Amino acid sequence: MPAAICLKTLLLGLLILLLNGCLGGGGGGSDDNASTPPAPPPANEPANLTFMSAAGIGVSDLDAAVTLYTQGMGMRELERLTRDNRTEVILESADARGSKVILMDFTDGIGRNFQQNPGKLVFYAKDPNQFASDFSAAGGRITVPPAAQPSVGNVVVGFGRDLDNNLIEIVGEPTATESFFGAFGIGVSNVDAARDFYVEVLGFEESQFLQIPGQYDEYILTSPVPGSSAVVLMNWTNGSVRNYTDNPVKLQLDVAYPERLTESVRDSGGDVSRDPAASEEADLEGALLGYASDADGTLLEIRQGIRGYLGAAGIGVEDLEAAVSFYRAGLGMQEVTRRSRADREEVVMRSADERGSDVVLMAFTDGVSRNYQQNPGKLVFYVKDPDQYALDIIAAGGRVTVPPAFQAGLGVTVGFGRDLDNNLIEFVGSADALQSYFGAFGIGVSDLQAARDFYVEDLGFRELVYLPIPFQYNEYILQGQGGSALVLMNWTHGATRNYTDNPVKLEVRSMSPEGIAQAISDAGERVTEMPAAATDSDREGETVGYAKDADGTLIEILRAPWQKK
Template identity: 60%
Template sequence: MLRHILLSSVLLLGASMLTACLGGSGGSSQPTAEPPTDKAQPPLVYLASAAIGVSDLEASLDLYTQGLGMQEVERLQRSDRTEVILRSADRRGSHLVLMDFTDGVGRNVQQNPGKLVFYVADMASYLADFTAQGGRITLPPSVQPDLGNVLVGFGRDTDNNLIEFVGEPDAEHSFFGAFGIGVSDLPAARDFYVEQLGFEEQLFLELPGLYDEYVLQSPVPGDSALVLMNWTNDGNQNYTDNPVKLQLELDDPVTAAEQLQQQDVTVSQFPAPSGEPDLNQAVVGYAADADGTSLELRQGLRSYLAAGAIGVADLDAALHFYTNALDLQEVTRRQRDNRLEVVLQAAEGRGGELVLMAFTDGQQRQYDRNPGKLVFYVNDPDAIAMDIVAAGGRVTLPPALQPGLGAVVGFARDPDNNLVEIVGSPDASPAYLSAFGIGVSDLGAARDFYVEQLGFRQQLFLPIPGMYNEYILQGQGGVALVLMNWVDGQPRNYADNPVKLEIRSMAPAAQLQAISDSGEQVIQTPEPDASRDDEKVAYALDSDGSLLEILHAPWRQAAE
C-alpha cells in the first residue's frame, strides 16, 4: 500500500522527481524536530475511522456509495450531528464517516486541506461512477511506465475534498487506503502523532511547490494510513478547526488521555462510558491536536486467532496423521496444568498453528463428537486425500470442483473423527491451516459475541442446505474463525467440547472485561505461564464452553 501512496504523490511532479523526493539533491532531508522529552510509553493505537463534515448528507452519501463503491454500515445520532458510517467495497482499511451537523453552528466544509485516497481495480469504470454522482476529475489518471505502470488520478467530491485514485491490481473493487489531514507545523504534528499517540512513521515526501507529507501507519494491522500534509504552494490553506475527526481506538484510552493531558494537549472529555443512546455505553473520550482536529478516543479490541486446538485420544496417532497426511511440522511442546500440548504448523510458518491436546487429568472427554472443522489449503487435493487414508484417516467426500466456489473441495475425518476440509489452491505447497471451525448452539448469538466482544470481523455468512450454516470471521491476521451450526437433523453436542481458541489481542484486560460484561465466564485473569516463558495468559469460556486462551498480540510486544 505504501508503494502506491509514494507513486501517487510522485505523479504530481513526474517520474523524474522520484530521486529528488527520496534522496540526493532534491531536498529529501526531513524537517528537523526537537527530540521528545517525555519518555512515557505511547499507547497502542489504530485509525478505526476518519470523518469529514458534509453540507448535503444525501448528495455525499450518493457520491461515496454509488460513486466510490462504499457501503453504509450504520447511522448514529450523536449529540450535535448525524454520522453515517461507510466501509469500503473490499472491506479493507478504516471506515469513513460522513458527519451532518445538526447544532446550527456554521462550519466551512469546503476548505479541508487533507485528502482521501482510494485504491481501485477498474479505474475507468470507477471514475465514470464518480463523475456520474457529482464528483469532478481535476487530474485524469495516467500510467507511470517507470513506476510499475500504476494509474493515478485526482478529483474533488461535492464538498471540494481532494480525492486521490490509485490503480491497485490486488483490489477486488476498491478500498479506502489513506486519509490525509492538513497540519500547520509538520514536524510538530509528526512528533505528536508518533511520539505521543503511537503511530509509526513510514515515509516522508517533499514535493516542491505542492506539499510535504508524512505517511504514518498504526502498528496494529488493518487500518488505513494517516497522512500529515503541509502545503507549500503559497495558497491560503485553513489548517484550524476543520470539520474532520479521527476515531482512534487504543489499548488503554484512559491512560492515553492522562498522558496527553500531561503534555498539555487539550482533552475536552475524559474517556468514560458514553450516555449517547446510539453508542450503547461505549467508552468515548475527546482530545484535539494543535490544529484543532478532533480526536475521538475509544477502547480498541482488535485481535486475531493465532491457533486452534483439539483434544486427542491418542497423541501419537494424531501426530502421525497431521505430520504425514498434511505435512505439518512439530514446533514445540508445552506441559500445561492438565494437558500436554503439541504445537504444529506448516513449513515456513504459513497459516495458523494447530495444537494437539493430550489431557493428563484422568477426566473423560468426548473426542469424537466435535461439531467443528479444520480447513486446510492444499496444492494437490487428490494426493492429499490419498495421504489422509494412508495416515489413518478416512475420506467422506472425495475432492471435486465446486463451481460456486471456483475451487476443488473435499472432506475427510481424522483418527478422532474431526471434520477436515481440504481446499485446492495452486500456491498451497506445503499445505497449511487456513481456518478453524467450532460448533455453536446459537449461531446469531455466537456471531455477536465474537464480533462485538472479541473484535473479529464478519467476512461471510454461508448457508449450506442440508448440512450447516456458518459465519466466517477474520481477525487482523491469523486464521479465519468459522462458527458452525448444523441443520442436517442429526443431534450435535455443542457443549464443553475439548477445543480451544488461542486469541491474541491488543488489549487482553479490556477484552476480558468485555467478555465478563456480556455475561460469559472469565476463569483466569492474565498470569505468567511457565510453559510460555512466563508470557501472561488469561482464560475465558464462550456460551457453549469452548475454551478461550487470551494473550497479548505481538503488536504490543513490538511497541514495548
C-alpha cells in the first residue's frame, strides 16, 4: 500500500470538522456475531491466495458514467461485456496500477437505488488539483477541494461525488505518473464481523484499523498478491441512517483455488449462489465463474486467478564454466546456486543490484545436439556506467557490436554486444542503477501478434508498449507482477531467424501453478507436465510443471512465493 495511505489516515482525523459538512449522513453498526473462520488448511496444502481484480459499481446512466470516469478521472475503457443481467464497462486507471473499475448498467428491469452506496473509491493523483478540476469539468461534484495539510507532511486530500453519488477520495501521491485507483470501500453493518469474514475466510490481510470520530470506523485490507487495490470495510458512526444491504456493487475476486474458497464461504455460514464452473455467458468465453455474497449481500464474483511474473530466464550455453565466468566478470552478475536437472546442469545468476529476475545458465547433459548460436532473443541490462560496462564485456571475452551512445529520441544511452554463445546483450544507461541489473528478457517469436495474445490474454502479463525498430525487429514489452520484463521479438530485416525450439526457458511463477497450466491448455498450447510436487532433491516441497508456447519455448511453471502473513 502506498505510504500516502498511512499519511492520509492521520490527515482524516484532522479534517473531521471539514468532513462533517461534506460527506453526508451515516449509520451505526449492529451486534451480529462474526462469521466462523474455516479450519486451517493441511500443512502441505498451499495457501488459497485471493486479490480484488476489479471493483464494480452500479450506474444509472452508463454513457455519462463512462465519460466522467474517463475524461474526469483519467481512466481508459478496456472492453464492454454483455452479462446475464447487465452490461459492464471495464476501466483501467491512467497509470495501469491497482485493480480495475467496472461500471455496471443493469438490464433486468429490477429497480435499484444507485444513490445510497455507503462506500467510496480512492484515487491517488500526481496533481490532485488538476484531478479535481478535470473531475468537476466532466460532471462530478467536488465537496472538499484538495488541500495540503502541513501538519502531516503536506499530503493533499480532497473529496467529491460522482454522478451516482459515490464518494470519491482524491489523495496526492508523488509516485503516480498521472493517477491510479488505490482502494475500494464498501459499507458493512458490522465492521468486526466483516473483517473476520474478509480476513479469515476470503484470505485478505488486515493492514490497519481506523476510527474517524464522528464519521466512520474502517478496516483497510490488502492481499498477499501484489498489484491490486486495497479493500476498505466502512461502518458509519455519525448517527444517520445508511443502507448496507444489497447495494449494487461487487468485488471481482481472483482466487488461486476457487472451489476451496466457496467451500470456506459455506463452512463459515456464508451464501454461495453459484459454485465455480465454466460460464455459459458468451462474452466470458467459458471462463471459470462463481458467485457468493458477504453478510450484507455484497456480490463476490469469483474467478480463477493466475497472476504471476517472470522469476528467471534460462539460456542454453555450450561451456558452462566459461559462461559463468563471463556473466560474472563481464555483466556483473553473482552466482547464487547450482542445481542438477534430468537433462541439464543449471547455474543461477543474480544481477549486481539484486533486482529483476534471475538468469539461469543451462548446460544440457542428454546428448541431444543443440545450436546455441542462433537464439533470436536478447538479454537487457540497465547499468550505471555504460562505457565501463562495454569495457567489462570485452575484457571478459564478449563482443561489443554497437558501442554505447546517447539516443536523443529515447533520452538514454544504449549499447549492444554478444556473449560467448552469441546471445544479444543490450545495455542501457540508468540513473537508478547502483551497478547493473537484469531488466528484460527477449524471446524470438514467429507470429508477434499471436504471441502477444497468448502471453497477455491467456497468461496475464501486462502489455507495456509496442515498439517497431525500423529495419531490425518489432517487439512487445510485457510485465508480470514483479521480476524483469518479457520482450516478444520478431525480426524484420530479412535475415533468416530460427524461432523454433531454441534452448531457452521462462521460469514463470504464479499464484496458481495449476490454474496457469490450465490457461495454457485452454489456449491450445502444450502442457508437457502438469504441476505437481517436485521430485528433485534440491526443491523439496515445491510445485513444478512444464509447458511450451507455440514456438516451443519452454515454460517452467512454479509457485509464486506470496504468502499470507
